[in-house]
């Protein structure tokens with residue numbers, strides 16, 4: 109028969125539908141409406157926070173309309189979708205980005221002005237959504253922006269942590285202190301609770317094998333996963349994807365059985381433990397911790413996400429063998445690897461798919477990205493813990509392993525060492541499950557995040573697996589960053605200059621970043637260089653203003669701004685930087701005032717958090733702060749060298765620092781930084797790099813020309829040999845690198861506060877020197893000398909700066925996400941009309 113309108117009168121429905129508020133007067137009406145209703149306030153008692161909330165709600169309405177259209181289009185057209193499972197999304201602020209992507213920033217600015225507020229002040233009222241530690245989480249956020257902007261059907265899945273990454277405070281003695289980040293304590297205008305989307309997630313209990321490889325898992329504890337949706341607007345398109353965050357809740361308000369038995373306390377305890385699962389983000393970056401609650405988080409999130417994906421797939425009424433034609437699931441690092449045994453469990457135990465067919469489906473649905481080769485970051489879970497928390501999953505892992513090991517034996521008969529090396533189970537007390545190996549064998553393809561890193565994977569961690577599966581399973585997708593947030597939004601001056609110079613609409617180059625190459629013909633043009641320099645200077649003053657209001661210090665904005673901002677980690681070598689600064693300070697002290705006047709004045713900024721349990725990293729912060737204290741107060745040198753540690757680094761602080769830098773430092777020991785992504789952001793904003801031949805630095809050099817990067821240090825192939833020598837044929841640091849030895853001795857002697865405090869840190873360099881500071885120090889100092897010389901010739905410097913920006917097109921996350929879409933997920937753009 110004829111299709112009927114679902115309910116009631118279609119025309120009444122259609123009349124009720126709202127359209128977007130795109131002109132200034134509809135925008136102000138919508139804001140006033142939200143003040144009146146959503147906030148139940150009035151013009152008379154509205155402060156900046158309230159005005160921000162009402163304005164954000166109005167922007168949310170606009171996004172929701174597009175979000176609805178997008179989801180409807182997906183439901184109707186049933187394209188293959190990709191699901192990006194990442195345990196961290198470091199989103200930062202949403203409002204500014206939303207109105208930019210909607211193309212309504214000017215209209216909102218004017219509307220807010222008419223209502224008597226200032227747009228920038230309102231933007232500043234938003235708290236960062238800091239559900240991530242560093243690079244991995246920020247990459248996920250950039251990829252969501254690009255997937256919407258490129259009109260790709262991609263959904264993100266993660267956890268709705270009640271507390272994001274901790275707030276960093278600095279004690280008077282320079283120690284890092286941690287405070288919770290209650291980011292949800294005010295209304296969050298950008299999330300939609302979906303109380304109708306809930307799944308029950310089981311933990312503990314017993315698993316009993318039945319027939320045909322199946323089992324029944326029962327008992328234990330059941331927890332509810334409730335969905336919260338976050339809209340991801342694309343730039344210059346209606347396409348608006350979704351990030352679905354799970355919150356844990358007790359299954360019933362509290363455990364009735366215990367309640368009836370009169371044990372109220374126990375009942376409340378059960379409800380607390382359910383809620384604990386999504387209460388806080390683990391603050392470790394590039395290390396594992398092995399805590400039961402973390403494993404619970406991983407399973408809770410992957411099980412809820414898979415239940416959701418499978419429910420959606422089942423509504424299509426297709427056989428399970430078609431799952432890989434409708435869904436690609438990206439495992440971002442090993443954190444969601446339990447999705448592999450979980451999908452096996454759903455298919456085999458619940459849907460009664462034969463084991464081999466289920467495995468075929470699994471290995472065509474999942475894709476795996478590795479983000480680090482650091483051994484301390486390779487996840488392994490103790491077998492007894494898994495057995496206790498997820499008994500059925502452990503059985504499945506054992507079954508997968510048995511079949512896998514048999515196939516290895518078949519291909520390499522009698523090679524027992526190989527079997528032990530490749531087994532999912534590492535022998536020892538206790539036995540451990542190697543999550544990376546499970547992710548490799550359970551996925552269609554595996555990739556690293558920069559050329560060097562992917563090559564290191566193929567030759568180290570994945571070597572045996574390359575020999576078993578063949579090389580074509582192991583690819584590379586070099587990371588990228590979104591030019592919307594990391595240029596247009598954070599550097600409006602540069603964005604405007606680029607648009608004016610290229611003489612094309614902003615929307616064109618922002619979505620096709622290779623178009624920046626059009627700037628090359630102006631790289632030598634003095635008039636253009638002047639404009640370029642003015643933009644940088646304005647950004648430096650904006651940063652100086654921020655520093656003045658937060659630290660209460662005035663900064664010389666005429667000096668070169670030198671920035672190192674990233675998580676504190678020994679492999680990232682903030683130590684090299686601070687030791688270099690001390691060396692520079694001693695050098696400045698040793699020359700005459702006349703000679704000093706000829707030097708290049710430098711202001712060095714550090715920022716970054718240390719994991720709360722990472723003792724050495726915290727000592728580095730303390731050292732930086734105490735060195736800064738001495739240097740900044742020295743009347744002989746303070747005009748030429750200043751050092752600042754900006755507390756509580758965040759996405760929003762990065763948006764101030766990145767556009768203001770003249771030079772930034774990416775100086776990890778060769779072979780340790782998988783990619784790095786802030787290196788891309790600095791270059792995109794015309795900042796130059798000092799860097800090692802590591803991660804994406806290498807590809808940046810290839811694009812912009814090695815002569816435009818200040819490279820230094822040993823190369824990856826030398827690292828292993830050097831470490832061997834340090835261990836077995838150590839040479840005293842006084843011989844190996846006298847300049848560095850002098851720096852360490854002065855620290856020991858108490859030049860920067862109680863020397864004893866720093867001994868454990870200094871000893872990591874004096875003994876073993878795993879990160880090879882003594883090997884790279886001299887070449888680092890030499891590189892910085894070249895930086896100084898280059899900066900003194902401003903016209904040459906500006907040419908390098910313009911050329912750098914112009915050639916950064918490759919590093920747009922649009923390129924990266926399209927690469928995943930084509931080479932991995934096989935999904936296609938779908939334009940929402």
Ligand code: C3B
Pocket residue numbers: 241242243244245247393394395441479480485557587781782783784785803
């Ligand atoms: C990071 C790596 O340390 C960076 O080199 C890389 O650019 C980003 O991932 C994105 O790929 N990383 C992280 O932030 N956390 C981890 N646990 C592992 C890697």
